[in-house]
Amino acid sequence: MTIRTRLAAWYAVIFSLSLLLIGVFVYWELIVDQRAKVAKHEGTWVDEDAGEDLTQIILLYGGSAVVIGILGGWWLTNRALAPVVKLTDAVEKIREDNLHQQLPRTGNGDELDRLTEVFNAMTARLDDSFNRIREFTLHASHELKTPLTVMHGEVETALREGSLSATEQERLTSQLDEIQRLTKIVDGLSLLTRADAGQVKLNLEDQRLDELVRDNFADAQILAEPAGIKVELQACEPVAIRGDRHRLRQLLLNLADNAVKYNQPQGRVTMGLRQVDGAAEFKIANTGPGVPAEKLSQVFDRFFRGDPAHAGTIDGCGLGLSIAQWIVSAHRGTIDVVSRPGQETTVTVRLPTGTK
Numbered sequence: 001m002t003i004r005t006r007l008a009a010w011y012a013v014i015f016s017l018s019l020l021l022i023g024v025f026v027y028w029e030l031i032v033d034q035r036a037k038v039a040k041h042e043g044t045w046v047d048e049d050a051g052e053d054l055t056q057i058i059l060l061y062g063g064s065a066v067v068i069g070i071l072g073g074w075w076l077t078n079r080a081l082a083p084v085v086k087l088t089d090a091v092e093k094i095r096e097d098n099l100h101q102q103l104p105r106t107g108n109g110d111e112l113d114r115l116t117e118v119f120n121a122m123t124a125r126l127d128d129s130f131n132r133i134r135e136f137t138l139h140a141s142h143e144l145k146t147p148l149t150v151m152h153g154e155v156e157t158a159l160r161e162g163s164l165s166a167t168e169q170e171r172l173t174s175q176l177d178e179i180q181r182l183t184k185i186v187d188g189l190s191l192l193t194r195a196d197a198g199q200v201k202l203n204l205e206d207q208r209l210d211e212l213v214r215d216n217f218a219d220a221q222i223l224a225e226p227a228g229i230k231v232e233l234q235a236c237e238p239v240a241i242r243g244d245r246h247r248l249r250q251l252l253l254n255l256a257d258n259a260v261k262y263n264q265p266q267g268r269v270t271m272g273l274r275q276v277d278g279a280a281e282f283k284i285a286n287t288g289p290g291v292p293a294e295k296l297s298q299v300f301d302r303f304f305r306g307d308p309a310h311a312g313t314i315d316g317c318g319l320g321l322s323i324a325q326w327i328v329s330a331h332r333g334t335i336d337v338v339s340r341p342g343q344e345t346t347v348t349v350r351l352p353t354g355t356k
Contacts, residue, residue: 002137008023015320083112091119097196099127134193141190148183155179188319192302202244202330209239209248209280209351213273216252223260231260235272239280241351243331251327254281255347257287262345275353279333282349290341299337300325324349 083106090103106113155176159169194200203217217233224231259269267287274281291299298304303318321337327334333351 003335024335076303080216087112087116087119094123096130099123101187121179126222130166130196134197137189138197141186141193145183145187145190148179148186152176152179152183185319188323189302192326195330202247204242207241207243207245207248208281209241209243210236210273212248212252212288214283216249216256217271219253220256220260220269220271223257224263227260227263228266229260229263230267231269231270231271233272234270235274237274238281239275239353240346241331242278243355247330251324251349254324255284255349258320259284259288259347262286262288264288269273276350278353279352280351282351283346285344285346287344290343291337291339292341293339296337296339300335303306 022325038052087103094101100123103116103123105116105120123188155172158164159176161171164172191200213236214233217231217236220231256269256271259271263269263286269286271282271284295304302322304321325335328349328351331351333349335350336348337345339345
C-alpha cells in the first residue's frame with residue numbers, strides 16, 4: 001500500500017469518527033437531554049418528531065460531509081505527495097553515467113526541498129569518487145604499459161638465446177604467458193575506463209555483419225581445434241548495419257573465445273546470424289559448465305568468472321563480457337545470456353539494422 005493510500009485511509013477514518021462524535025453530541029444535547037428535562041415537567045409540549053428530523057439531518061449532511069471530506073483529503077494527499085513521486089522518479093533514473101545531473105528542486109525551502117539538496121550533494125560526492133577511480137585506473141594502466149612492454153621484450157630476447165637449458169626456457173615461457181595475460185588485463189581495464197569516461201569514439205561505417213560473422217567462425221575454428229571442440233555456423237543471413245568494424249570484430253571474437261574456453265573437451269559451439277523483427281540477431285552457444293541461475297545477473301561484471309572451480313586453469317581475466325556489453329550498448333543494441341548449467345549457455349546479441 002502506498003503512502004498516499006494510507007494517508008487517505010487514515011484521514012477518512014479520523015474524519016468519519018470526528019463527524020460521528022459531533023453527531024452523537026448534537027443528538028444528546030438536543031434530543032436526549034431535552035426529553036429528560038420534559039420528563040421533569042409534565043404537561044410541557046414536546047415535538048415527538050424532533051429526534052427523527054435531527055437524525056435525518058445528521059445522516060444527510062453528515063454523510064455528505066464525509067464524502068466531501070474524503071475526496072478532499074485524497075486530493076490534498078495527492079497534491080502534497082506529488083513532489084515525493086517526482087523526486088522518486090528522478091532518483092530511479094540515477095546511474096553511474098549521469099551522476100553529474102542535478103535533481104530538480106522546488107526552491108520553497110520545505111523538507112522535500114532539503115531532501116533533494118541532500119540527494120544532489122550525495123550524487124556529487126559519488127560522481128567525484130567515480131571520477132577519481134577512473135583517473136586512477138587510467139593513470140595506473142598507462143604507467144603499467146611501459147614496464148610490461150620492457151619485460152615482454154626482455155623475456156622474448158632471452159628465449160631466443162640458444163644457451164638456455166630446457167628448464168630455463170620453460171620458466172621464461174611461463175613468465176612470458178603471465179606478462180601477456182597481465183598486459184591483456186591492463187588493456188581491457190584501460191578500454192573500459194576510457195569508455196566509462198566517454199573518451200572512446202566509434203568509427204561508424206556501413207558494415208556487412210554476415211561477413212564479420214563468417215570471419216569470426218573461421219577464427220573460432222582455429223581457437224577450438226586444440227581442445228577438439230566442434231564449431232558450427234547454423235545460419236548466416238545477409239545483414240547490413242552501421243557500426244565500428246574493429247569493435248564489432250572485437251565483440252564477436254570475445255564471445256567466440258569465451259565459448260571455446262568455457263567449454264568441455266570434445267564439446268560444441270554453435271553460432272548463427274538472422275534478421276528478427278527488424279534487428280540483427282547473433283547467437284552463440286556452447287556446451288560448457290554454464291552459469292548458475294543466481295549468478296547470471298553478474299556475468300557482465302568486471303572480473304566475474306562463471307566457473308570458479310576452473311578459474312585457475314582457464315586463461316582469461318573476466319573482462320571479455322564487460323567489453324562485449326559496452327560494445328553492444330555503444331551500437332544501441334542489447335546482449336543477454338541464458339544458461340542451463342551442465343547443458344548449454346547461449347549469448348544473444350541484437351543490433352539495429354540499416355545503413356546511412
